[in-house]
Structures are given as structure tokens and as C-alpha cells.
Amino acid sequence: MIEILSTAELARARATGALVGTILHTLRSRVVPGTTPLDIDRWARELILDAGAVSCYVDYAPSFGRGPFGHYICTSVNDAVLHGMPHDVALADGDLLTLDLAVTLDGIAADAAISFLVGDARPAGSVALIDATERALAAGIAAARPGARIGDISAAIGAVLDSAGYPINTEFGGHGIGSTMHQDPHVPNTGRPGRGYPLRPGMLLALEPWAMADTDRLVTDADGWTLRSATGARTAHSEHTVAITEDGAEVLTRAPRG
Template sequence: MIELKTNTEIEEMKPAGRFVGGILRDLQEFTKVGTNLLEIDEFVHQRIVDRPGAESCYVDYAPDFGTGPFAHYICTSVNDAVLHGVPYDYNLKDGDLVSLDLAINVDGWVADSAVSFVVGKDKDPEDLRLIKCTEEALAAGIAAAQPGNRLGDISHAIGDVARAYGYPINLEFGGHGVGRIMHGDPHVPNDGRAHHGYKLRPGLVIAIEPWFLKTTDEIYQDPKDGWTLRSEDGSRGAHSEHTIAITEAGPQILTVRD
């Protein structure tokens, strides 16, 4: 069921958004060549512990698309991994493409956001191009999230950017409603038909999350951890995400990082 938030409830969601956005901003500075993925996980754990009213949305999370409870505080996807990456004992190497996806509940409200970047100096231009595509697709999706538009307008705007870059699009995983829970209605695909679908109304809060792989739209679940989604052909992936609220004045980003 799609739930609309009041103006007061949207204001109550903003601390969670700022908290998640701030952690991702700080992690981009913290994460370097040699940083271990488990250090990133502990960084988030400590920030949650230090923030009154904050709870992880991931620890003990066990949806049907995973194998058992998640058991970590952040998703860390590296290179050919693009979604649901489980932190493990791995030291990042120069040129690794890292996607960090974070959802936290603060005082009963959830915010969800993701960012991708390359660590070190050996930055492959193709990796940077892929990341830029997800960021531009996210911006286009947010711009289309106007009251009176349709859900398909958001999806179509995202898909248009991916097509312009020449990247394939997977529709299995995408954006979603956000509120008291991390994943709610509606599902927000990363491609769709303009002027179709649910009519966007003030009070709708959603996570928009374009993610693309360089040369395929096929993914598989890593059997080693039962969670991490990787490209079928080994090509790299990138992922950008913000939680936004649709207001009468237009879309408002809740997970700001500045």
C-alpha cells in the first residue's frame, strides 16, 4: 500500500536523511586504497551507536531475495558487484570501483542512499563514465518527480539517460517507497513508460536508485555469501541513490550530503 506523509512527517524524516547523507559523505573521505571493507562496516556501526535513536536497517534484515539475515551495517559492492554487497575481509586496491548503499532508521523514520566512486589514482575513464551515468540518471529521475506527473515519468527519465550512454537496464531491482520501513510501495523501476503509472502526489517519499552495469543487464547472487549481486559477465557496475519527498513545490532531497 502506498502511504503519503504529512508535511510534519516529512520534517520528521529529515534528520534520518541528513544522518545517512552525512555518513556517506564522510565515507568517501575515509575510504582509500588499503581500506578494508570491514573497516567501512565498523565505521557505520560506530556512527549508529553514537547517535541516539538510530538503528541499522540491515542487521538481521532477511527478505526473500537474500539468504538468511544480512548481519552488517552497510552494503559494500566492489567492481563487478553492484547491489547488496556483503562487507568482508578485503583491502581496497588502486582503481577499485566501490558502491556504498546505506539505510538507517532514526527515531522511527528511514532514509536510504547510495554512492559510487573509484579509490586511488588509477581511475579508468570508463568507470567514471558509468558512475556519471548513474548520477545523471538520478538527477533526471528526481527532476521528473513532480506532483501531477506519473511514476512512469521518473522511470522513463532514468532509462533515457542509460540509453543515451548505451548501458543496458535491469528492471528486477530499483527504487521503492520509504517511510517507517526501508522497502515499501511503490516499486520505482529504472525504465518505464512516460505518462503511465501511479499519479505522483505531495507526501510521497521514495528512494530513486539508478544502477547500471557496463555490458550486461544480467546479474547473479554470489553463492559465497547469499547476498551480493554481481554482473554475469564480470563487467563493473555503479549505483546512485537518494531518498526524496514529493512536495507541492516539487521534489526535495532528504539524503543531502553537503
């Protein structure tokens, strides 16, 4: 299903996106060495419920997971990159943490992810890896405009990741979003320009470049959810929900200014 949002629905999408961006910003500001992913999950629950929103993850039970997920946020640490299930393990200085959050507010969902380093340590290669996913996300957003195609976004993302030297996995990528978290079309993180579904004003897309430092192969943890790099290499993941408008892509999930 591909939804085209009305003007009123787009206004609601902006509110949901602002909430997701604000919650991620708040959580990032609280994380220090010694914080556990379960602490972050508890904070996320409080912030979501206080806003009158609904988690997209608690009851999430797709075919690839061992569901339902049962938590309010995905917390992926170091070599974990997607669907990281929160566990009671303290984060250390220099850990690379990805927070991936999706909520529904007033019937419209928004989805975003940030990767950052915990504390003050800056392990080799970690900053460059995060930066590559952020630059790939910016390139994908720049390519998202009416009349373009999904392949234009995928090609723009893939060009950045490839030029940075990171292998690209296409099992998981971006997706349509709207009244539900995951919709068509799938947005791979590499592709051919001029191919795929044409973009129209009113579409919402969650664009999410992610990369593993030296492999394109994933393995699944015993928890049935957490996806890690097959080599144990570090990973990063950046995501925004964007609305296709007459003028291009409007980013809905930015952190609040200031």
C-alpha cells in the same frame, strides 16, 4: 503499502536523510587503498549508533537474500552492484566502490547510495559509468513532482542510461520508503511516461539508478547476497531519498555542504 507523510513526519524524514548523507560523506572521506569493506562496516556501525539511529540492514531478511544480512552497510566492489556483503579484502587503487546505506531515525527511514573510485587510479570507463548513474538520478529527481506518475520517473532515468549505452535491468530499482525501508511503489529504472501510480505531496521515494557496463544480467555470490554483473563488467549505483512536495522533489540525503 504507500505512506503519505504528515508535516511533522516530513521534518523527521529530513533529519534521517541528513544523517544518511552525512554518514556516507564521512565514510567516503575515510576510504583509501588498503581499507577493507569490514572496516567501512565497523565505521558505519559506530556512526549509526552514535546518532541514536537504527540500521535497516542488520536484521534485513527478504526472500531474495540469505538473511539476515547481519551488517550495517552494503559495500559493492567493481563488478558487484547491489547488496554487497562486507568482506575482509583490502580495496585497491582504482577499485570502483558503491556504499549503500539505509537507517531509521525517530521512526522514519532514509536510503542512499554513492559510487566512487578508490585512490587516484581512473580505470577506463569507470568515471563515465558513475557519471551516467548520477545523471540518471538527477533526471529522475527532476521528473518527480505532484501529478506526475512513476512511469515519468522511470522513463527519465531509463532515457539517460540508454543514451549512455548501458543495458537496463528491471529486477531491482527504486521504491517507496517511510516508516519502513522498502514500500510500494516499485520504481523501475526504465518505463513509459504517463503510466503507474500518481505522485502526491507527502510521498517518500528512494530513486536508485544502477548500471552494468555491458550486460543486464545479474549473478549472486556464494554469500547469498552480493549481486554482480554476469560478465564481470564494472557497475555503478547512485541513490537518493526524495520527498514529493507541492513544488517538486526535495532531496533529503545530500552530502553536507562544505
